[in-house]
Amino acid sequence: MAEERGEGPAPVLTARGLVREFRGFRAVDGVDLDIAAGDVHALVGPNGAGKTTLFNLLTGFLRPTAGSVLLEGRRELAGRSPETIARLGVARSFQITSLFAEMTPRRHVELALASRTGLGWRFWRSDRALDRFAPRAAELLDQVGLGEHGDTLAGALSYGRKRALELALALALDPKVLLLDEPTAGMGVEDVDRTVELVRRIRTGRTVVLVEHNMNVVASLADKVTVLQHGAVLAEGPYGEIRNDPRVIAAYLGDSHAAR
């Protein structure tokens, strides 16, 4: 839950002076960010604001040009690999493109659980070795609403269910901080509602950071919202505050005009 400003625990994730340049263009331009433990924290902003770049900097998929990302105020994450960052407790939902069409959801989750052991893929190659993860895999599949679909081939799952499977793979890492990149993108109303419920369920005991375009989703889930524009933080606060902020309204209006 959102803590009173200044009274809460130390942030679980802190960015300071984060910069990412692409050939001299600053996609992220000096971002300071404090993600409070236990919060659902949304990153929003018009197209091209730098949300995905920031997300990739927090999870190690991009190296910052400058600045730092601290986990629990002490561990520097900037410059580490995504695998190391995930092992330290900051995991992102996988992309659908990383699912294997010919593999079942159950096996995907078992392999994700096996990856946490640090023993390497070779060790887990046999089906029997993976069986030890079956009970936990079944729990995780249940948690994301895929209890009935554990043995369907991943390639045959609907889009919404593929996204649910991605979430189960991230949850298999039991992260302290779970980062979700547009969890409802491309979904119809029913899948959006289901995903909101799912995020509500899985947030217990962890921190969730999400990039999200759907403001209804942000309003339903986020304790705190950071609005980015031109790679910098434009506004920050609870949804109820930022949605009435004239600077935020202007940023979005400018964006929709530009898109015409």
Ligand SMILES: Nc1ncnc2c1ncn2[C@@H]1O[C@H](COP(=O)(O)OP(=O)(O)OP(=O)(O)O)[C@@H](O)[C@H]1O
């Ligand atoms: N690899 C790259 N090379 C060059 N420019 C990039 C690269 N990645 C992002 N950019 C630029 O950085 C800016 C921020 O992009 P980013 O994708 O982070 O924005 P975003 O807020 O996630 O946008 P959207 O909502 O459209 O996904 C954009 O101007 C984009 O063109």
